Amino acid sequence: MVYTDRSSAGRALGAHLEHLRASNPLVLGLPRGGVPVAAAVCEVIGGDLDVLLVRKLGVPWQPELAMGAVGEDGVRVLNPDVLTHTGVSLQEIATIEARERAELERRKRVLRGDIPPIPLEGRTVVIVDDGMATGATVVVACRVARLHRPARVVAAVPVASTEAMRRVETEADEVVCPWVPRSLGGVGGAYHDFHQLRDAEVTALLC
Missing domain, CATH: 3.30.1310 (Ybab; Chain: A;)
Incomplete structure (x- = not known):
């Protein structure tokens, strides 16, 4: 199983998140690679799209x-x-x-300029990245989100290692990942197109 690109991975991931549609979710992409995945997820399940900045x-x-x-x-x-x-x-x-x-x-x-982030308080927040190898980035994202008192935190990625799943399951209320291979050498190996995104590509998706 290999995804064509981040957008196709997002659409596949979105199919596993349909149960969140009724909650009017706030989908947060982790720049840069998580943003096209998040944008595609948002197309499937609706809600609002924003970024959550982690490094x-x-x-x-x-x-x-x-x-x-x-x-x-x-x-x-x-x-x-x-x-x-x-x-x-x-x-x-x-x-x-x-x-x-x-x-x-x-x-x-x-990516934000003078535009304030969409408030997380009381929302079902879906944190999306293009994959998790160690899970460290998504763990930080979950902790940042918790500071803003969301109703629920869901972590969602197209591919993850078993180690990352274990780490993130202790931080999020729900973790959704359709593909957890026995051995994940690197997230890039799960994609045919895993090019380094430019800032302009990300800002275009957020407009």
Whole structure:
């Protein structure tokens, strides 16, 4: 099972989220890759579309491997298993976190501008990414969302590792993932087209 692209993955994921249609959900894509998935989910189940800004903290010599993640409102999560295995130092973590928080602020200016985020309070919030390898980014997203008192937090991705599913199930009220392979080498392997999205592609989907 391989998805054609993020939009087709979003439509497939949306079919598993039809039970949320009546709740008028707020679908939050994690930029950049989660936004086209979220936009397609929103086409299927309705509701509102917005972004929730988080950044992966990648291992210095293997950036795609998340040793943690940071989000708005100062939230941070570290993955102790990855840190133990890789031996990343506290100084390296601090350096990477500073860089990623600067990028978080840049994306906030580019993707939101002066437009305030849609309020989460009392809403059924669906947090969408293009996949979960470690789950760190989605865990941070769930914790950021909880700060705004939503009625319910649902995490939804087209593909995930078993480890990520276990981590996120402790954070979200519901986790929806149609494809959990026995071994997930990387999220990109689940797509024929997994190109690096530009800011312009993301902002076009949010207009």
